[in-house]
Amino acid sequence: MADTTVLDRGEARPTLPLVDPFARAITYLRVSVTDRCDLRCVYCMAEDMHFLPKRDLLTLEELDRLCSVFIRRGVRKLRITGGEPLVRRDIMRLFGSLSRHLDSGALEELTLTTNGTQLARHARDLAACGIRRINVSLDTLSPATFRTLTRWGDLDKVLAGIDAAQEAGLAVKINAVALKGVNENEIPALMEWAHGRGMDLTLIEVMPLGEIEPARVDQFLPLSLVKARLTERYTLDELDYRTGGPARYVRVRETGGRLGFITPMTHNFCESCNRVRLTCTGTLYMCLGQEDAADLRAPLRASMSDGPVEEAIERAIARKPRGHDFVIDRRRRQPAVGRHMSVTGG
Numbered sequence: 001m002a003d004t005t006v007l008d009r010g011e012a013r014p015t016l017p018l019v020d021p022f023a024r025a026i027t028y029l030r031v032s033v034t035d036r037c038d039l040r041c042v043y044c045m046a047e048d049m050h051f052l053p054k055r056d057l058l059t060l061e062e063l064d065r066l067c068s069v070f071i072r073r074g075v076r077k078l079r080i081t082g083g084e085p086l087v088r089r090d091i092m093r094l095f096g097s098l099s100r101h102l103d104s105g106a107l108e109e110l111t112l113t114t115n116g117t118q119l120a121r122h123a124r125d126l127a128a129c130g131i132r133r134i135n136v137s138l139d140t141l142s143p144a145t146f147r148t149l150t151r152w153g154d155l156d157k158v159l160a161g162i163d164a165a166q167e168a169g170l171a172v173k174i175n176a177v178a179l180k181g182v183n184e185n186e187i188p189a190l191m192e193w194a195h196g197r198g199m200d201l202t203l204i205e206v207m208p209l210g211e212i213e214p215a216r217v218d219q220f221l222p223l224s225l226v227k228a229r230l231t232e233r234y235t236l237d238e239l240d241y242r243t244g245g246p247a248r249y250v251r252v253r254e255t256g257g258r259l260g261f262i263t264p265m266t267h268n269f270c271e272s273c274n275r276v277r278l279t280c281t282g283t284l285y286m287c288l289g290q291e292d293a294a295d296l297r298a299p300l301r302a303s304m305s306d307g308p309v310e311e312a313i314e315r316a317i318a319r320k321p322r323g324h325d326f327v328i329d330r331r332r333r334q335p336a337v338g339r340h341m342s343v344t345g346g
């Protein structure tokens with residue numbers, strides 16, 4: 001498995017937790033390890049995406065170093081995302097080295113969000129690295145809709161990946177973006193399938209991130225409407241259950257399974273935001289829905305000591321905004337932020 005020898009450069013420094021101006025402790029870091037993906041979901045990416053040259057990317061060692069600084073400063077949950085994280089070469093080395101923070105107890109959870117296409121190859125190694133739960137993004141069970149939505153994806157590969165993950169003992173949560181006229185009639189079937197396999201399903205409202213060809217307003221399906229429709233067929237019992245992310249859960253009495261709702265558009269959840277996002281070039285976004293960002297690559301590379309990068313992180317957290325301000329309507333053609341979701345990941 002991976003080489004876990006990593007130079008620790010900051011043990012001697014005090015380890016004050018990161019707290020933003022609104023008294024929110026930053027305990028959750030999402031790290032996009034590549035902007036590349038083997039799918040081109042129509043709501044996520046444009047068809048002719050331009051990807052970063054490899055030389056701009058942080059190395060796996062640099063990613064490990066940055067994650068370790070955040071963990072020393074109080075991050076307890078780390079999610080690896082992308083682009084598609086499992087298409088980054090040698091990515092299992094990063095999971096292998098980061099797993100030492102699970103062993104030490106510094107990190108409560110190491111997890112990933114994936115489209116599942118490469119999961120069949122990696123599921124056992126992920127479980128061996130201490131990963132217990134993963135999110136698989138899957139919006140439809142129809143091979144034809146899947147192909148259209150992803151522009152060329154093969155649903156069978158994803159289903160094989162989910163099988164492999166469950167066989168490896170990983171708890172799988174399915175994330176589905178609710179899309180008007182695309183999967184809106186399929187949501188009950190997707191839910192019954194997920195719950196039938198012991199998987200939670202979380203529905204997500206589409207967000208106005210990045211220029212894409214279809215108009216967002218034609219994709220947007222409010223989850224308030226989805227929930228109202230579901231209550232005509234199912235009994236939804238509100239739950240206190242939280243996973244550290246923004247989803248609110250209900251238990252579906254008829255299936256016994258959990259259903260989550262992530263509602264960045266219809267119900268803003270920023271008051272409890274504990275997250276920041278790091279891109280594969282070392283840019284830190286303090287809010288998914290705002291442009292402000294901090295470069296951590298330069299201070300990381302400028303010194304063998306972690307001092308400069310820790311100071312840059314502190315300065316960034318000190319300007320974490322109160323929240324995002326997404327709007328999707330016919331008058332607003334511009335996205336809320338210019339970057340695609342594949343830059344910062346989900």
Ligand code: SAM
Nearest residue numbers: 044082083084113114115137206207341342346
């Ligand atoms: N490739 C991985 C995957 O498919 O899960 C990780 C990255 S992907 C960008 C993360 C999640 O963001 C996926 O569940 C995807 O469906 C979701 N997503 C992408 N663009 C979105 C948008 N504009 N609004 C809401 N969710 C989006």
